[in-house]
Amino acid sequence: MDNVHNSIFMPVKFLFGTRRYFRFLLVVLFGVLCSENCRSVTFTVTTTADSGAGSLRQAILNANANPGPNTITFQISGTAPFTIALSSALPSVINSVTIDATTQPGFVSAPVVELNGSATAAGSVGLRLTNSAPFSTVRGLAIN
Numbered sequence: 001m002d003n004v005h006n007s008i009f010m011p012v013k014f015l016f017g018t019r020r021y022f023r024f025l026l027v028v029l030f031g032v033l034c035s036e037n038c039r040s041v042t043f044t045v046t047t048t049a050d051s052g053a054g055s056l057r058q059a060i061l062n063a064n065a066n067p068g069p070n071t072i073t074f075q076i077s078g079t080a081p082f083t084i085a086l087s088s089a090l091p092s093v094i095n096s097v098t099i100d101a102t103t104q105p106g107f108v109s110a111p112v113v114e115l116n117g118s119a120t121a122a123g124s125v126g127l128r129l130t131n132s133a134p135f136s137t138v139r140g141l142a143i144n
Contacts, residue, residue, distance in 0.1 A: 080112035102140035
């Protein structure tokens with residue numbers, strides 16, 4: 001059995017060496033697992049409400065539940081500017097995400113969506129990107 005095992009994998013071992021061979025297998029295994037479980041999803045903010053369906057808070061919760069990387073876009077109906085008034089800090093972003101308020105209709109070169117945390121408790125962090133969310137990006141969002 002060892003001869004069969006060695007003969008099958010010998011070209012790979014020859015090309016990569018023993019350590020590289022194991023790294024190669026780990027990368028392939030991760031790729032297979034990730035292709036099944038790491039799907040990028042787009043969540044859309046459709047309301048200025050602080051919570052509930054279509055809110056930024058819910059979009060962050062949904063993005064945190066999906067390994068991503070994910071995208072949060074904005075499609076709030078009505079006339080700009082739009083203010084999302086927070087009554088408490090948003091959940092920390094724990095998975096890589098792009099929060100892209102430049103997708104809001106009416107955006108040209110200046111933000112039309114504002115995140116306002118003036119009603120939150122003193123010392124609150126309105127939008128927190130954690131170390132577990134590398135490569136996260138926030139675009140076109142005014143944060144006050």
